[in-house]
Every structure is written in C-alpha cells, then in structure tokens.
Amino acid sequence: MKRLLVIDDEPGHRLMVRAVMEDSGWTVEEAGSGEEGLEFLAQDRVNVVLLDMRMPGMDGQETLARIQELHPGLPVVMLTAFGTVGSAVVAMKKGAFDYLTKPADNEELTAVLEKAWDFGRLMEENENLRRRLSDDDPTAPIVGASQAMCRVRDFIRQAGPSEATILIMGESGTGKELVAQALHDASNRAAQPMVKVNCAALPGHLLESELFGYMKGAFTGAVRDKPGRFQLARGGTLFLDEIGELPLELQSKLLRALQERVVEPLGAVRPVAVDVRIIAATNRDLRRAVEVGEFREDLFFRLNVLEVVSPPLRDRLEDLPMLAGRLLERLCRKNKKGIRSVSPEFLDALMRYAWPGNVRELENVLERSLILSRSDTLGPDSLPSQVLTDRQDGMDRQGRGWGADAQPSLPRGDTGWQGEGDALNSGYGGGVPGAYPGSLDDAERDALLRALDVHGGHRERTADALGISRRTLQYKLKKFGLIRRGM
Ligand SMILES: Nc1ncnc2c1ncn2[C@@H]1O[C@H](COP(=O)(O)OP(=O)(O)OP(=O)(O)O)[C@@H](O)[C@H]1O
Ligand SMILES: [Mg+2]
Numbered sequence: 001m002k003r004l005l006v007i008d009d010e011p012g013h014r015l016m017v018r019a020v021m022e023d024s025g026w027t028v029e030e031a032g033s034g035e036e037g038l039e040f041l042a043q044d045r046v047n048v049v050l051l052d053m054r055m056p057g058m059d060g061q062e063t064l065a066r067i068q069e070l071h072p073g074l075p076v077v078m079l080t081a082f083g084t085v086g087s088a089v090v091a092m093k094k095g096a097f098d099y100l101t102k103p104a105d106n107e108e109l110t111a112v113l114e115k116a117w118d119f120g121r122l123m124e125e126n127e128n129l130r131r132r133l134s135d136d137d138p139t140a141p142i143v144g145a146s147q148a149m150c151r152v153r154d155f156i157r158q159a160g161p162s163e164a165t166i167l168i169m170g171e172s173g174t175g176k177e178l179v180a181q182a183l184h185d186a187s188n189r190a191a192q193p194m195v196k197v198n199c200a201a202l203p204g205h206l207l208e209s210e211l212f213g214y215m216k217g218a219f220t221g222a223v224r225d226k227p228g229r230f231q232l233a234r235g236g237t238l239f240l241d242e243i244g245e246l247p248l249e250l251q252s253k254l255l256r257a258l259q260e261r262v263v264e265p266l267g268a269v270r271p272v273a274v275d276v277r278i279i280a281a282t283n284r285d286l287r288r289a290v291e292v293g294e295f296r297e298d299l300f301f302r303l304n305v306l307e308v309v310s311p312p313l314r315d316r317l318e319d320l321p322m323l324a325g326r327l328l329e330r331l332c333r334k335n336k337k338g339i340r341s342v343s344p345e346f347l348d349a350l351m352r353y354a355w356p357g358n359v360r361e362l363e364n365v366l367e368r369s370l371i372l373s374r375s376d377t378l379g380p381d382s383l384p385s386q387v388l389t390d391r392q393d394g395m396d397r398q399g400r401g402w403g404a405d406a407q408p409s410l411p412r413g414d415t416g417w418q419g420e421g422d423a424l425n426s427g428y429g430g431g432v433p434g435a436y437p438g439s440l441d442d443a444e445r446d447a448l449l450r451a452l453d454v455h456g457g458h459r460e461r462t463a464d465a466l467g468i469s470r471r472t473l474q475y476k477l478k479k480f481g482l483i484r485r486g487m
Contacts, residue, residue, distance in 0.1 A: 002117050006255030007037035007063060007427065008052040013102070017050060020106045021113065028381070038066055040099065043163070044073075048116045051096075053080040053087055061091060068095055072124040075116040079104070113400045138185035142178055143326045144319035145451050145466045148311040152179065153467065154309045160186025165242075167303045168281040173360030176281040177241065179310055183279055184237040192236030192264030197229045200245035208250055209266060212257070218267025230263045233276045243303065244284030244295065245291070255299045278303070313355040313362065320350055321443030322466070323359060324366060331367050339370060342378040347443065349380050353387045445480045448473075 004026050006017070012063045018028040020413055029046060031037035037049070045484055049067060062282030080088040088099035097116045100109060136158065139153040159166060166177045177196075184194040219299060230238060240246075246254065246433045254473040257263050258278060262271035280303045289295035313320065324342070332339055346369075356362055369382035380388060401471035447466070455461040465471040 003029065003047050004038060005029045005031060005037060005046040005048075006050045006051060007031045007034060007055075008050070009055040010052070013052075013079075016103075017109065020109055024110050024114075034060070034063030034066070037063060037433060038070070041067065041071055042073075045281045047072060047120050048113055049076045050100075050113065051076050051078055053078055053084055053091070057338060058187065059095070061087065064091055064094060064096055074122065074125070075120045077112055077116050087321060090413045116467045137284045137464075137467075138182045138190070140443075140467055141468065142175065142467055143184055143323050144316060145322065146311075146316035148316045149319060149412065149467075150465055152308060153464075155306075156182045158184065159306050159308070161188060162306075163277055164186075165278045165303055165305045166280070167305075167307045167392050168310060169286070169307065170281075171312050171356075171358055172283045173358035174265070174310040174312055175359055176283070176310045177239075177306065179308065180237075180241075180279045180281055185279075187237065187277065187317070189277055193233060194237040194239055195229050195233035196239040197240060198241045200242035204247040204250060207247070208253070211250070212263045212265055213264035218265075222267065224267075228263060228265060229272045230257060230276060231272065233333075234274055236276065238276045238278050240278065240280040242282060243287055244282035244289055245282040246295075247298070248294070251296045251299050255302060258299075258302045272448055288391065298349060301359060317351055318447075321363070322447050323362060324350060325444050327359075327363050327366050328370070331363070331370050333385050334368055335367070337370055337373075338376055339373070339378060340376045343380065345380045348379050348382065349388055353390055427437070444476070448476060448480065 002025065004017075006028060008014050008017075008030075009032055014030045014032075014340055018030070021028050029040060029044070033055055033454060034051075037051070038058075040051075051060050051063055051067075052174050055063075058066075060080075064078070064129060067074060067076055078088045078091045078096045078099040079102055080099055081143050085099075085101065087345055088096070088101075092099060097119060098112050102113055131207075139156050142149065142156075144150075157181065166183060168179050170176050178387060181194065197207075197211060199207060201207075209226065211229070211230060213226050213231055214222050218226050229386050240254075251262075257274070260271070261275070263274050264271045286295055286300055286304075290297045290300050313323075317341060324347070327340055328342075331337075346361050350362070350365075357364070365384060365387055366378075368384060369378050372382040373379070448462075451462045451465050459470060459473060463470045466473065468476075
C-alpha cells in the first residue's frame, strides 16, 4: 500500500493532492502544520511525505530537518511556491528527495511521488539488508535455531522497530528479559535507555513511587523531587517485568499512564507527559488472571497489542547442544576454567531432562558442573541428582514437544534403555533433532550442517537462523573443516 502524508497549511491544496493521488491508488493523510505532521509520524507510518516549504510556525526546512532526524530514509518531496525555488534547492542539498512547484501539474505530481515511493522502498530494503548482514543483529544474543526460536527472532525484527506495546509471555527462565532487550535494541529507540521495573520486587506503595515518582514535600521524607522510571525512560523503552504481580490499585494508574501517555508524580500539580515505549513480561497466565479478577481486562488489552511467547526449553531441545556450548563458553570465562568438551553421557542426560527452570536452570546446572569438574571434560558425575533421575519425565515431555512440527522423535524412550552404557548404544543416527554425537563441538558441527542443509547452503540465512554473525559462521565453517581456508 502506498501512503502519503501531505503537510501543507492550505486545506484547498491538500484536497487537490488528495484527489489526484487517491485516483492513482494512494492513501492520503493530511497535516495542517509541521508540528501536526511530526505528531502524525510519531504514531503512524507513511511511505512518502509531501511537504510545503512555507507554513506559519515550523516551516518546511525545519520540518524537513526533524523528519530526517526522526525518520531517516523516509523520502520527502518539497512543495514550493513560484519564486522560492532557491530554498527548495537548499532543501534538496539537505536530503529532500525532490521538489515540485505550486501548483503542481497532476502528472508530474504522480510521477515524482511514485519515484519517491520506489526510492523509499529501496532504502528500506537496503536498511534491512544491512541490518541482516551486519554484526549488530539485535537478536544475536538469543541462541537457538529451532523453528520456535526462529519465529521469536522474526517477531523481534518485525515488531521491534514499531512503537507498539508488547507483552512477552513465557515460563520462568525462558529468556523473556533477553527478548525484551532485543526488542529494544531492534527499535528506533535503541540509542535511548531501556529502563526496567520489576513489579514483583517492591510492595505497592514503593512500587508506585518507583514508577511514577514524587515531588518534594509530597510526604514526610520526600526531601527532593524523585523522577519515576517512566520519566527516566523518556525517549526509550520501559520494561515492566513480572507485570502479572502488579497490585490492582496500581493497575488503574498504569492504565491511565498508557492511555494518556502522562504520569502524575505524587504531589505534582499537573500530569507530566512521557514518551516511552512499553514492553511487559510475565510468567503468569494473564488471561486466567483476568478471568479470576486479579488483572484488569482493559489493562491486559492495552499491554497485549502484540504478544510473543518465549518457548520452554523442553519444546525445543534441539537448541540445547548449542545453548550449552554458548553458555559454557561464557561460564568458562567467568569462572576462569577451560573446558574442552562434555562427555556423551553428560549431553545425553541434559537432553533427557525436562528443564522446568528452562535456560536459567541449564545455566545453573552447567556452572555447577564446571565448578565441580576436575577434568577438562564434563561428565555426568558432576550433574545434580534431579537431572539424572528426572529423565523419564524429560522423555515424555520431549516427545510431546516435538510432535507438532519436527521430524518423528527417536524411539529412545522405548528402547529398553537402562543405563548410561546403553544410552550410548541406542543407535542415534544423524540428522534428527536430538541425534547428537558426543562432544559439544560435534553437536555444534551437526547443528551447523543441519542449518546449512535447511537453508540450502545459503550462508546469510544459515547465520541468521543460528543467531550468529556471518563472520562467526565463516569462522566456524573453517574451524570444522566444512570449507577450505581462504574461502
Ligand atoms: N535463547 C537464549 N540464548 C541464550 N541465553 C539465554 C536464552 N534464553 C535464556 N537465556 C539465559 O538464561 C537466563 C534466564 O533468562 P531471562 O532472565 O531472560 O529469563 P526470564 O524468562 O526473564 O525468566 P524469569 O521469568 O524467571 O524472570 C539468562 O541468563 C539468559 O541470558
Ligand atoms: Mg525475567
């Protein structure tokens, strides 16, 4: 769809443009001033802006500068009255896409705007491409090549740059905070702060002043103004973690802040406008909380403009070898330990466990093993007993988790498997999720091969799916002898 925003103080001229462009299949939005135009753009997206040079208040030059600052890549076509072409040329030098003189000829108007639309699309594609190829992929810290995780990453790339409020749901330890951070990093607010509030960490009244702040003298002990997190996050993102724990009386205050984009610090005479993007997370089933009257329905709908679910680890066990590898790298650095590999039995035990605490639990288990281990290969003896004993559970759930969209799982549960020795001999072939060979390196190599295979050898897509940079992919391909050096 082609959307145009006309910023012009003359209603008659806006009407003329609307008539011509709607005839050519465009949707036309109008703003009567530079200020109004910017306000519109802060909320909504268009493909091209047609901007009048001479307007009372903020003039064309100034509006152009603001648009370029806030919406780089958005093509702007200047409109100038006869005799002010000079200033249009200046605007072109400052990055306007083109200019038209008033009154614009219908055909010329359409032709220039169509060209601007093409250009904008190209810019956008280039930008996306650049982002995909660059090493600063905001989703890079999120490890996992399973379909479920690829979906989460796609969501982040798509929804991150919007201004929409997002609700992240998912069990404890599944990486909700990581997703929130990636959403912020993928947004146009990435250069501004992401401010976090844990709604479960403070009792109601303290949480209230954390969120909304207070003025000096608002109560005994309020010796100076304290800005709330809403104000601290201005221009950036406010991450409301554990939103399901927000007390009811604060829910209505938050709702008001979200609806009206203002906060009222305790003791303030008037509300303060705040420009923040909200991301919230919860491990509670909020729909259920709404049903039982513990969470306001209107607030739920406000938060839940877009929703993403962080999948539990047991539903994407094929990600485990790679996750374990990455986590171990990090933990080795932190603990100043050098672990070269893990034993097949160790990995096998990890793959058979249900991981109720998800990635956080995996991280804890690995760190513990790392600390307890006396050799540079981690073995099952370093694992906590529940990981070794709760395996049946793991197999069950694993079967369920894979059922939907993966290849048939291995009949590992039914092979009369009894002990570690048997486990190794139970015939894990290649190419099936969970059919991992012994060491982490092998598992990684396997995952690489599988991802390459899925993506037809396409390096960019493979790197993307694995959540690593192309450079890292290149490095790993060389490391595993999958390509020759120098390629
Ligand atoms: N996909 C992943 N890739 C790499 N690390 C991950 C991934 N998912 C989670 N982690 C790591 O696991 C730990 C827990 O993640 P995080 O704190 O984001 O979970 P959470 O869903 O917010 O949990 P909780 O509900 O308990 O707050 C963090 O150390 C995080 O870095
Ligand atoms: Mg969390």
